[in-house]
Amino acid sequence: MRDLILGIETSCDDTSVALVDRSGHVAAIRTVSQFEIHEAFGGVYPELASRAHLEAILPTIEGVMADASVTPKDLTAIGVTRGPGLIGSLLVGLSTAEALSMGWNVPAYGVNHLRGHIRSVELESGSTVFPAVIMLVSGGHTLVAELKDPWSYRLLGTTRDDSVGESYDKVARMLDLGMPGGPAIDKAAKLGTPVLRLPRPMKNEGYEFSFSGLKSSVARHIEQHPDVSTEDMSASFVAACMDVLAAKADRALTECKPKSLVIVGGVAASPQLREAMAEVAGKHGVELCLPPTKWATDNAAMIAMATWDYIERGLQPGLQPKPNLSLETP
């Protein structure tokens, strides 16, 4: 028995499987990207996503177990994402996990994907300094929360419409920058100057986010000024996003007085975000925790890591899909 968790993540468009021990050491991980399948659609096509998960999942599990020379006897548990996410994609992971749990006689835990993101900080000898303010910014989610300890979650605010990542992708398409939109916009933004005046939706109120208005004003501006510089437009858009995110982080640090500010999710790879958050954290004298990019995007290692919390807490959520699961539900 090697006390490993087999993590399975199929909430969106990547099939990811990992083996993680209690200390956060990742014994093996494989992630099969569906990027090429969805590229032509300009977004994730749910029906194709779940087909691709079904094809990829068992070979990926088999591969990961072979990579780490692991047999089912080495597993303490299986942790599988139960939500939030696309129902068809979630069901493939959950049904597979249910069958493996039964066939191998290993318990299975339905894991909250958002808790996975938050626990990604602990992977590979990283650690969260509690209490913490967490900002999760990715293609699927935008939220800010307070964490007193690994179990006391308080959601401060989430987005009313698009996530940050979604608006990056949409603006990248408007500017013909290609996909994935995040890195493309970041790159263009570095070459431009934020000279265009764009709105900062909800910057001065509470913790809720709204990015669809910002996206629409970019669209309007491009329509009215077709010859606008792509670089300046990107720089102005990124500056508006960063302004809003930094203002919310600043407000949360003022109110919650944590010891650290933790940034997770795919957008955490953005150099502009890292810079903006370093400034906010510095101003408040709190530690800034930014996991490496490979753990910031969706992956099964973070799901396995979060599973350890459930085991310690004696909580075993079932394997029913919960497409709209919120952060506060285990």
Place this chain on the structure above:
Amino acid sequence: MTLTLMLQASNGVPALALGRGGEIVFDSSKIETLVGSRDYRMLLETGLSEIGAALHDITRIACDIGPGGLGVTRTAAAFANGLGFALGLPVQAVPAFVLLGAEVVKNKPVVILRKAARPHVHFGIYEDGRLVDYEHCLQKEALARIATIPDYDLAGNVEIVGHEPPVTNMASMETFLSYLLAQPEAEPDARAWPIVEVLS
């Protein structure tokens, strides 16, 4: 004695059965409280306990691969494939239209029509003990073909004006088991891959 696990879900009402030798010994579609349950683990545990068998007594796994409901077929296949992988057994993929044809056939061809994303349907003809034709096509194309068939029985979930309603949209587990017993065993690493619609 062989113990066969069968999953049938593509008609939208999942069912799980166990066959010992040539006899069905558990059939969730016959138990009112279990009809349509998608909790395959619970169904299988119930079935095994009812017949006094253990999971590792299963010698063969077969799964309906549709065509039919996309999500429900895929979920059953994911469970069957996962269980096959865990138990070191292959999973035999069984097309739903072969089962429906074998269920309904008497002395004339069986036309099988199942709903797909409009305006398409899944269309098959079962004759002489096998599925002689299968297409995912426009409903009007299928109806034009069917108009040339002088006499037939209808199965599936699409009605045809001027014809008796479909006989059934689900094969019995007895039909499923006797079909399987007439087939060679699946290759060691065989898995169930659902028949999918061509997305346009």
